[in-house]
Amino acid sequence: MTLAPIHPVILCGGAGTRLWPASRRNQPKQFALIIDGLSLFQHAVRLVDAADFAAPMVVTGVDQRFWVIEQLARIERTPGSIIIEPDARNTAPAVLAAALHLAQHDPDALLLVLPSDHRIADVAAFREAVVAAASRASAGDIVTFGIRPVRAETGYGYLEMMDPAARDAALPQTLVRFVEKPDAVRAQAMLDGGRHLWNAGIFLMSARTLVTAYQSLAADLYDAVQDSVAEARLEAGLTLLGKRGWLKASSISIDFAIMEKAHNLAVMPFSGRWSDLGDWDSVWRDGDGDGNDNVLVGDALVFNCQGSLVRTDVPDQMVVGLDLDQMIVVATNDAVLVAPRASSQQLSKLVNDLRKMERPQADRSRRDHRPWGWYESVAVRDGFQVKQIVVSPHQALSLQSHNHRAEHWIILSGTARITVGNSVHDVDGGGYVFVPLGAIHRLENLCDEPVTMVEVQIGSYLGEDDIIRYADRYSRVGMS
Incomplete structure (x- = not known):
């Protein structure tokens, strides 16, 4: 001591x-x-x-x-x-x-x-x-x-x-x-x-x-x-x-x-x-391999494979490897990497190339974390975006408005206290709320369980910088 x-x-x-x-x-x-x-x-x-x-x-x-x-x-x-x-x-x-x-x-x-x-x-x-x-x-x-x-x-x-x-x-x-x-x-x-x-x-x-x-x-x-x-x-x-x-x-x-x-x-x-887990080869080295030195993460299966890492981060996605030798297969919900283990340290250059191609997958995954919980983009098309939003117990989104979009909120589970303009009311699972363009609004979770909802945004611009904050418990007024 x-x-x-x-x-x-x-x-x-x-x-x-x-x-x-x-x-x-x-x-x-x-x-x-x-x-x-x-x-x-x-x-x-x-x-x-x-x-x-x-x-x-x-x-x-x-x-x-x-x-x-x-x-x-x-x-x-x-x-x-x-x-x-x-x-x-x-x-x-x-x-x-x-x-x-x-x-x-x-x-x-x-x-x-x-x-x-x-x-x-x-x-x-x-x-x-x-x-x-x-x-x-x-x-x-x-x-x-x-x-x-x-x-x-x-x-x-x-x-x-x-x-x-x-x-x-x-x-x-x-x-x-x-x-x-x-x-x-x-x-x-x-x-x-x-x-x-x-x-x-x-x-x-x-x-x-x-x-x-x-x-x-x-x-x-x-x-x-x-x-x-x-x-x-x-x-x-x-x-x-x-x-x-x-x-x-x-x-x-x-x-x-x-x-x-x-x-x-x-x-x-x-x-x-x-x-240092600096690349996928080091993750393979650090993992617990099967009898053929394959490291499997998530719903991953291999047949006649040697010395390979096969990984999926998506709960309902199965990844299968066949006849792989010293390979890396990593699947997320918006990108899949397939490469020889020996090429692990070249990924920085690959990401830079993706940036030059202006591919959003280079830097952003579909899930974004916030101090109140997280959201994940389920679908993005011209004029609309669908998100899954999870608000942790006793946390709250900022009091905010948008200049370019309206929002439809469908509460899937939990009880949310929702402010829209001068109206404040509690909405249980199965409830629906419409947030008009420009309306000041907020969602609060006052309970001990997470609030899960689907948000459908409709508008001419759907970027995260279209947020005007008026109050925020995480000191983000004026910040992204």
Whole structure:
């Protein structure tokens, strides 16, 4: 047990295009249900749900705030704070904002910086490694965590140590240097040499140590982020960083800004099961295969297949593989990917090509999450759109109107309190409400069960930006 709790900082940016089509801009990798019916973000929160850790601090973007709120509620966890970045600026500004935020209350508090999109299966062993590294971090070192490599991986950076025997050490070791992602020959040499670990992008240090490092190694970045934190305001339980200072900050990773320049570095070896789940090949590696090394997710069947991943995210959709060898098949409700496993890391280029073709599937799935629940587009045609909408218990849509569309609401289940103009009434399952063009309206769920409804929009323009908000419990007035 450490003397004071360690403060986890969970970073929730990025889109994870190499896990397309399950991961997209409106459904980033860390929030997709990749493992065991939970998201990687939820796994990260549970990873540090123990006596040695304070409630986690989450750093995320404006577009991801809905996901964070909903997924924390779904696993009944309360964050220490949720910090909202005005714009994506990579990991260096995000980590500094968290350190400055924590340093306002306790400069000597320890921060554990965690990506939200990694998979650490050996939870107890990881917690023990963090606690074992705490004394070194309290003494003023920056401790980075290194994973014992199990193959000559070219997709990860590496950490070099002095002594090959140190790979199995139970305490932090001296770090010689960071090594960028190698080619195949260099990766095999480092695996054989025994002095290198995979760089997990996990760090432990005091807020004071980290702030001091930025002041000496990245002074311009420090000034910009400090201004942003000073301008921060609290709304609806969210800490909104100041935009003026934030936009002056360079977009740079913490590795490049700090770690490759610092001299007070140590590495904590970790030999437990870990994966960054960065592409579908790594998801296949992390899964539990059948007798022919096939990993199946959802209603998936295979016949005469070897070493393949076959996955469907759609509850009523069956996917069948026949005579597949080392293949990936991933089906969602609006896209299907079929590719060799060896081509997994080329998906980022494929997504960029889809963007150039202006295909909406590149970035948006049909389901969008909001702080009140979610909606899914069932059909979109000229002049009308059909949505399924689910409003979580005791949540509410904003009080709003539209300039270009009218709406028909059919309540399928639950009881909704519906405002249209000056009329307010409760509507049970089977009920119907018409919202005329321009009418101010709102739906509230005052019950303990979700409200499910079908919404049919009819109008000349059906975009989500045709919303004028007058009141909103999630501080979205003037926001999308």
